[in-house]
Amino acid sequence: MKYVLLIYLEENALSDTERERCYGESAQLAQQLNAKGQYLTTAPLHPVATATSVRVRDGKPLVTDGPFAETREQLGGFFLINAHDLDEAIAIAAQIPGAQVGTVEIRPVLEVAGLPEK
Template sequence: MKYMLLIYGNENAWTEGERERCYAESIELTKQLHAKGQYLGASPLHLVSTATSVRVRDGKKLITDGPFAETREQLGGYFLIEATDLDEAINIAGRIPGARVGTVEIRPVMELDGLPPGGEPPQSH
């Protein structure tokens, strides 16, 4: 089963050096997951100050700078993994460096028929 591991934390909780070590540790975790066939994707996000939110109401697009919600913890990145069950996903989430200073939310991914496969866009001929 696929799980999305959403990493939340205070983006100001890390020094630049700590952030770089977090990235290095996360890359190592992705390599370990890849070797076991569990890695589907992962990436940190730019700071919340770069966010843009879009809402459509009454057919009109409403665009605002900033995140969807003002909170003390922001979505900072994600892992998309393959795990046999929730217990295995919890084990992997506990290895994510952001879990030590923030929260990792685990959500099962719904599989919908008709969605194109992920990955590279189709090649034009």
């Protein structure tokens, strides 16, 4: 089953040096997961100041700067993995460096027929 592991943290929780170390450790984890056939993709996200939110109301798009919800912790990146079950996904989420300073939300991915294969 596919799971997305959403990494939330305060944007200023890491210094530039800590952030670079986090990226390196995340790349190592991705390599380990890849060797086990569990890795699909991962990516850090640019700061929330670069975000744009779109809502459609009455058929018209409403575009605003920033995230939809204002919270202390922002979505900072994600892993998309294959795991046998939630327990295995939890074990992987606990290895994500961002979990040490933030929160990793685990969500099963709904498979929808008709989507392009990657």
